[in-house]
Amino acid sequence: MTTATSTAAPTEREESLSPSESVLTSVYESATRLAIDAEVVDLLKTSWREIRAQLPVRMDDRKLRIFEGYRVQHNGARGPYKGGVRFHPKADLDEVRALAMLMTYKCALMELPFGGAKGGVMCDPSRMSETELNRLTRTYTQHINMILGINRDIPAPDMGTNAQTMAWMMDAYGQLHGHTPGIVTGKPVELGGSYGRDQATGRGVATCMREFARGEGVDPHDIRVVVQGYGNVGSWTCRVASEQGFRVIAVGDVKGGVYNPAGIDIAQLDRWFAVAGSVAGFEEAEPVTNEHLLELECDYLVPAALGEVVTTANAEQVRARAVIEAANHPVTPGADAILARRGVPVLPDILVNAGGVTVSYFEWTQNIQQFRWPLERVITELEARMVAAFGDLMVRTGRDGIRPRQAAFDIALERVARAIKLRGFV
Secondary structure, eight states, X not given: OOOOOOOOOOOHHHHTOOHHHHHHHHHHHHHXXXXXXXXXXXXXXXXXXXXXXXXXXEOTTSOEEEEEEEEEEEEOTTSSEEEEEEEOTTOOHHHHHHXXXXXXXXXXXXXXXXXXXXXXXXXXXXXXXXXXXXXXXHHHHHHHGGGOBTTTEEEEEOTTOOHHHHHHHHHHHHHHHOOOGGGSSSOOGGGTOOTTTTTHHHHHHHHHHHHHHHHHTOOGGGOEEEEEOOSHHHHHHHHHHHHTTOEEEEEEETTEEEXXXXXXXXXXXXXXXXXXXXXXXXXXXXXXXXXXXXXXXEEEEEEOSSSOXXXXXXXXXXXXXXXXXXXXSOBOHHHHHHHHHTXXXXXXXXXXXXXXXXXXXXXXXXXXXXXXXXXXXXXXHHHHHHHHHHHHHHHHHHHHTOOHHHHHXXXXXXXXXXXXXXXXXX
């Protein structure tokens, strides 16, 4: 397998870009390569609609607290808007806007009939009770319900939210519009959720790793993997990758990391995590900081937590042969340029973590049909789509002599631009 490299040097300007500006950097580069109509680019550089809402919530101590929430609908040329809802202190408008843009291109790359959207509430769910989160979710849903709809905009879980959050959203929407299980995806199975949705993103990451290893001609048993993040995405990546034979040598979460060059027993780590609430302190491995975790010698580095963790400050110290972007935007443009100069391929987030939205599409489809698929079919269908998208990306990478991220945006932007033209927007 060959990947193109670039000698472009990172600049201070690249590293200081906002999240949405960073995404637009890739879009503009693709638009130039593809000679996309300037009017199409003008449509795509801003969002179709952005809602900013004041969310007053009565806390358990009876004090009123005002949160700020957003829903950004970037582009719907290919279908109804689709994207998660993030509860995080840094989920500000620009962060949500960037994530909505990424969803537009992720859905296009995966050939899903969706446009891109994202939601966010600036809060720290780890410091809130379940009843407070319930009230906040319902208030947020009430404030954005007028732009939601099974054929308009379908939210899903993201960082800081989960299946329970989606159940509250579904119920809040249903109280206003009648029972509509397809209004959100990532719901509990008991309320119309799809089997396999919880593992979908991590399974998609592991599938990309397997396909990349196959292209390299290397057996997974000979590949050392470092995973930063042990939430839903990181933990399922570790489980599925271990089942496929990869040797996970280090894992980290917000409280710290652990390292064992011989390989970590993920089943044992799961049992530890269930009691301790963190991978930190796991006795079958050595402690390691999250900063050092990113610089460990390994074959595949998998950032699966927050964005912008590989930057110009540490990209030279990354000792992985390849970076697999399980998180959204974990490598900054400046760091991307450094890794390219060093010949380190980066598999882009809009492919690698697309398993979640793909199975969300399956769930939406099942809700519309009122027919549930068995887990085996979900996994089979997910595998087929991930493998096909990976193959398209690597063919484009080799054919055009460009990097995987560039190929991913070229494929996605072509599809979005074509839909815009066919609809007659420009």
